[in-house]
Amino acid sequence: MGIWRIGADVLVCSRFTVSPLAQTMAALTALHKGRADPGRQAWLREHLPAYRDRLAGDRVEELLVWAALRPRWLADFMITPPRDDDRTFHDELRRVSETPAEVAAADLATAIGAPLPPELRVPDLPGRAAALLEWIWTHTVLPEWPRLRRVFEADIVSRTGRLSTGGWAAALDGMRPGLRWLGDGRLQINTYDNPPRDIPANARLSFIPVTTAHGWVTWDLPDRYAVIYPCTGLLADAPTSPAPPVAVSALIGPARADILTRLSEPRSTTQLVALTGQSLGSVGGHLKILLAAHLIHRRRSGRSVLYYRSPLGDRLLKPE
Structure with missing residues (x-):
């Protein structure tokens, strides 16, 4: 199984936070799969046609999404943990666009486990990725971001409350499939047969809620790591309620x-x-x-x- 070995100093400095880029990546994943979790069906119906129209007219973007969003791996350069001084979506997006082209190409090759298709061997690959993410943010996330942010912040308050009363096992309980606190500084991040990873003593660890059923982990080596997890406030469709008398x-x-x-x-x-x-x-x-x-x-x-x-x-x- 995939285990991170985390020291006490890292735990003390870890944080729950909100990331516009992580939510944008969650939206892109849902649109790419063509299916959404309970509570997001109306959102998917609204935005899926425009998303498919955009990719149908751009072979590079179509292959980029195919390569970046693999069943068990995401291209690292497209979603890295937020930094303490990030204030906006564009603060996070800037790191995507500034990724060296050779790094982006290597990330995509790792994701697909094979050499890149010829169409993706372009010098502005990071810029193309950033442009697609900005479109997803502007058209599908930003219109509902104030509400989503409130929901994410409510989830964070709930998680941190559990942390203060029950420790990390309580805070991480039910966070996402395959993730649980094993004790003795060991965090199981998934059930894959991967060797344990030692997290450096100076690392920053973040926990980020998004609208997804499973979540993922991401890092910016050597010292920033994040667990992206499903927000519990979005597990059920929001039925219409009659107006109160x-x-x-x-x-x-x-x-x-x-x-x-x-x-x-x-x-x-x-x-x-x-x-x-x-x-x-x-x-x-x-x-x-x-x-x-x-x-x-x-x-x-x-x-x-x-x-x-x-x-x-x-x-x-x-x-x-």
């Missing part, structure tokens, strides 16, 4: 009424952030008030806390 909105406020309406079935705080578009702090505050008013209940399910309407909440929304 006007009288209820006037009584408890429209934001709390919206949350109450959506709790006909149990949902986590992270899912409510995704569904309502409200911030994590706002959702948490509204849940606290709804709990105090006995309009909702909560229960634990594994590592998550789920909220759902109480009989009193049901009667408030459906008065007889």
Whole structure:
């Protein structure tokens, strides 16, 4: 199995963070496969035709995506861990475009396990990759980025809360298939039969949520590593909910009424952030008030806390 051996200093300095480039790569992967995870079907239907039209008119881009996105390997130069001073998508994208052409070609050859097709032996390969990623970002990610960022940040708060109470085993529990904390400084990153990798003592390790079912790992040797994992707030389609009664909105406020309406079935705080578009702090505050008013209940399910309407909440929304 694939194991990273990680020292205590690396763990202390590790961080959960958001990466626009990682989400862009997740979007590209979904478009390339032509399938999306639960909760992303409408997004896929909206953007897949334009994506296919773009690649149909550019043989280099078509082969680039084929070579870069392999079943068990991604071309390293297209997705590296974010740096501490990155502030925007273009901060991360710049490293893609500035990759030496020979490095990009070597990464793609490693990914496909064979020499590059003649069409990919072009000097501006990194620039072509960056242009495609920028198109994916602009057309398919940026329009929903404010909402996605709130959902990712809510997931990070949940994970770091588990870390503070249950350690790394709790924080990484259920993060992605094949990944688990083994203890004694050993992180299993997948079930592949690869030799263990010793992470340098000065390395920075990041954990990054995205909209994908499986995730991946990436690095920028020798000292930056990242685990890309599925965000738990996006595991279910967002069904349409009826608008709360006007009288209820006037009584408890429209934001709390919206949350109450959506709790006909149990949902986590992270899912409510995704569904309502409200911030994590706002959702948490509204849940606290709804709990105090006995309009909702909560229960634990594994590592998550789920909220759902109480009989009193049901009667408030459906008065007889």
